[in-house]
Amino acid sequence: MVVSDARAGSEFRVLRVTLGKEVGKRLADMGFTEGAEGQVVRSGFRLGGAFRGPFQVRIRGYDILLRRSEAAGIEIEVGS
Amino acid sequence: MSFDARGAVPVRPLRIALAGNPNAGKTSLFNALTGAHRKVGNYPGVTVEKREGSRFRNGREYVFIDLPGIYSLTAYSIDEVVARDFLLDERPDLIIDVLDSTNLERNLYLCLQFQELGIPVVGALNMSDEAEAKGITVDEKALSALLGLTMAKTVGTKGSGIEGLLDLVDRAVAGWVKASGPALPRSIRYGDEIEARIEPIEAAIAADPLFAARFPPRWMAVKLIEKDADARERLSGHRDAAGVEALAASAVAWIEKHYARDAEIVVSERRYGYIRGAAREAISRFGKPDFSLTEAIDAIIMNRFLALPIFAAILWGVFQLTFKLGAYPMGWLESAFAWLGGAATSALPAGILRSLVVEGIIGGVGSVFSFVPLIVILFFLLSVLEDVGYMSRAAFATDRLLHSFGLHGQSVFPLMLGFGCSVPAIMAARTLKSPRDRIATILAIPFMSCGAKLPVYVLLSAAFFPKNPGAVVMLVYAIGVSLSLASAWVLSKTALRGDPTPFVMELPPYRAPTLSGLLWHVGEKTQSYVKKAGTVILASAILVWAITSFPVYRPAPGLADSGTRAEAAMEQSFAGRIGKFIEPAFKPLGFDWKIGVATVTGFTAKEVIVSTLGVLYKVRGGEGAGSSGLRAALAADPVFSPLVAFVLMLFTLIIPPCFAALATIRAELGWKWLGFSVAFMLILGWGLGVAVYQVGSLLALAAPLAAGGAA
Structure with a gap:
């Protein structure tokens, strides 16, 4: 599963970031590394299929906004 | 010392x-x-x-x-x-x-x-x-x-x-x-296996003592493992750059094979792991802060349906408050400058010096300074929003919308600042990570109608649309926002094509702003506007005065009427000659040489258009937008009609804003983009102006005010 598929409110553990070079490194710098625990606070608002706003994700004690394209590059496992 | x-x-x-x-x-x-x-x-x-x-x-x-x-x-x-x-x-x-x-x-x-x-x-x-x-x-x-x-x-x-x-x-x-000595700083260890790969790189870097004195070997070695492009560039100054790079490449290859992921990711993981270890010992409640207050507010502010309407309402509120509150100090400043002009008139003997001081300096700079309160209030309100933490919420609310125009959620703050003054707005665009987003945002900012353009709209809409001046001004602002988005869209499809850039942005918890912090922000942003008024506008006010006052006109005998004489003097002056020379270019817009001169001097700064018109129409006293004398003089001129006035507003909106803004674009993006931006604005402004005037004329909207009545 990836962050953009997760329901708002679900808690997760990061498996890996599949995004290339700069963005992948930036997400790792911001705390998305293997095993990091987080929560999808808010999933982007939707107007039709493609028109979807950013995600709000809580990781390492702070909140971060991600677009769907970045959120789709973070593999997670959702906790029970 | x-x-x-x-x-x-x-x-x-x-x-x-x-x-x-x-x-x-x-x-x-x-x-x-x-x-x-x-x-x-x-x-x-x-x-x-x-x-x-x-x-x-x-x-x-x-x-x-x-x-x-x-x-x-x-x-x-x-x-x-x-x-x-x-x-x-x-x-x-x-x-x-x-x-x-x-x-x-x-x-x-x-x-x-x-x-x-x-x-x-x-x-x-x-x-x-x-x-x-x-x-x-x-x-x-x-x-x-x-x-x-x-x-x-x-x-x-x-x-x-x-x-x-x-x-x-x-x-x-x-x-x-x-x-002293390089061994002293204690820094993170990345684990024995990785350290065994970093150490030879460090040693190889240290083998060039001159290089090692400039770049710490440890830092350099780690950055090379992280595949940092800038570090690799700096490495080219090393005596044995190729050798070091080969060592780094083999270390990266080993790490990636061993850990089955990118080396730079492994480095990040190790750092976070190290922090976890240290923090577990020294910090209680680590990583589980309380979000309840922020969360309660965000449940409304960031609600998926309400976020965008709330953003629009806040923007509208900021404008209302700015103009309502700003009207008072603006009035005071206007009367202060009028008083100053009067005092200088009575203190100085009639002649060139008095004309320079009263009409040139006090009139020109005064009309600009009257707008400082508006800008200060606008910047204060925007700084409150920024310091409270609302701007990231605004980015959240607008990113999807701005993204479809090739901009970025983070463009929203620079664009909003653009309503005040383009100079700090263009500077604020530096928070955008990708050069493409930054260029698109900076090139879109001048279309966000800045405070300096407002006096032009206020003057013209009051003179030619007396029934509904506010609505006309709002219309021009709306056209500005649309052009700003449209130009960003066009750029993102042509000159700035590429993959969408990432949107990774911290969402800070709400914080109460401190007064000292707010004043600091406001001071910083206002400074650039006041500096502009003090330098560019002072110089251009003097220049405008000079080209309209020289060469000194010697009235031909027989021209008794003083109005005709003033007009003839103006046509004789350098300004008149320049205006006549460029008149053909402005004809298709419905402009005569006077409007031409005003827009040319307006190149230095848009407020100058108002003061130039004041000088050209020989309206004495306070040349602020509120002066009814200039309004009446414009309305009486047969060249002007509501259509021409509207085209002039449109033209003012679109053509390059001011020297200070252009200098800032050059400093941020270089000559190439400055040239592009200026050409783009000129062609669009002229083209759109001509289109509106010609179509309007065909629809017979060009009748002068006296004959056709207010539109």
């Missing part, structure tokens, strides 16, 4: 870089450290503001340099490049790492990278009061011992903990001098 107690040996001022994550309270700590002793400059080559301030203590001078807030020492954004170049190239004596005590986990990530730079680091555990209120206790002694750097608790907004922090600075510097 200060002297020690014996007065003999001068003690060199200590140069201290203040660095840390955004939203860690760096600015308030800087203010608490430096008091009033500070100055604002720019980092070389970029217009990122460089704040410097100093403090004297026990006979020693401390010079603090406030670095931009960053998350990591990569070269991801301009802010990071600036911070990193400063640390590497200027090598300050010490780094104070300002850490947000409520969120040490991510803040320490940057701290670990500072420790690798071979510069002593002292940690300021800032916002410690907020952390305690949230029930987070930090054992700074234990944390210091674990991480190998000293730390003191501070509260920047209250100015507490400053002395303790400076004691640590003194000790760190003294200890550093005594122990």
Whole structure:
């Protein structure tokens, strides 16, 4: 599963970031590394299929906004 | 330069870089450290503001340099490049790492990278009061011992903990001098296997002592493992760059094979792992801060249906408040300048000097300064939104919309500043990470109608649309916003094509703004506008006065009527001749030579259009937009019609805003983009103006006001 598929409110553990070079490194710098625990606070608002706003994700004690394209590059496992 | 107690040996001022994550309270700590002793400059080559301030203590001078807030020492954004170049190239004596005590986990990530730079680091555990209120206790002694750097608790907004922090600075510097040598700084270990690969690289780098003196080998080695492009570029100055690079490449290959993921990711993981270990021992309630208040507000502000309407409502409220509140001080300033003009008229003998002072300087600069209150209020309200933390919410609300026009959620703040003054707005675009987003945003900003264009709209709409002047002004603003989005869209489909850039942005918790912080922000942003009024506009006011006053007109005998004489004098002047010369270019817009001259002088700054028209129509006294004399004179001129007035507003909206804004675009993007932007604005302004005028004329809207009545 990836962050953009997760329901708002679900808690997760990061498996890996599949995004290339700069963005992948930036997400790792911001705390998305293997095993990091987080929560999808808010999933982007939707107007039709493609028109979807950013995600709000809580990781390492702070909140971060991600677009769907970045959120789709973070593999997670959702906790029970 | 200060002297020690014996007065003999001068003690060199200590140069201290203040660095840390955004939203860690760096600015308030800087203010608490430096008091009033500070100055604002720019980092070389970029217009990122460089704040410097100093403090004297026990006979020693401390010079603090406030670095931009960053998350990591990569070269991801301009802010990071600036911070990193400063640390590497200027090598300050010490780094104070300002850490947000409520969120040490991510803040320490940057701290670990500072420790690798071979510069002593002292940690300021800032916002410690907020952390305690949230029930987070930090054992700074234990944390210091674990991480190998000293730390003191501070509260920047209250100015507490400053002395303790400076004691640590003194000790760190003294200890550093005594122990000197590259072995001293304790920094993170990445684990035996990775260390075994880093060490040979370090040794190879250190083999060129000249290079190693400039770039710390440890830092360089780690950055090469992280595949940092900027570090690789700097490596080209090494005696054996190829050898070092080969070592680094094999280390990267080994790590990636062994850990089955990118080496730069492994490095990040190790850093976070190291922080976890240290934090578990020294911090209670680590990583589980309380979000309840922020969450309660965000449930409404960031609601998926309400976020965008709330943003629009806030923007509307900001404008209403700005214009309602600003009307009073604007009136006072206008009457003050009118009084000043009157006083100068009676104090000076009639002649060229009086004409220069009253009509040129006081009239020209006065009409601009009257708008300072509007700008101050607008910037104050926007700074409140910024300091409270609303701007990231605005980015959340607008990103999807702006993204479809090729912009970025973070473009929203620069674009909003653009309603005040393009200069700080263009500078604010530096927070955008990708050059493409930055260029698109900067090129879109001039279409956000700035405060200087407002007097032109107010004058013309009051004169030619007396029934509904407000609606016409709103229409012009709306056209500006549409053009701004449209031009960004066109650019993103043509000159700036490429993959969408990432949107990764921190969402800080809400914080109460401090008055000193707000005043600082407002002062900084207003400064550029006032500076413009004091320099560009003063010079252009004098120039406009000169070209309309010279050569001195000698009336031909027989021309008795003073109105005709003034008109003839104007046509005779340099301004008149320039106007006549360029008139053919303005004809298709319905402009005569007078409007032509006004728009040409308006190139320096848009407010100048109003004052030039005032001079051209020989309206004496306060030339502010409120003056009814100029309005009547314009309405009486058969050249003008509601259509021409509207075209002039449109033209004013679109053509390049002012010299100061152009200079800022050049500083941010270089000559090439400046040329592109100017050409784009001129062609669009002229083309659209001609289209509207010609179509309007066909529909017979060009009748002068007297005959056709107000539209």
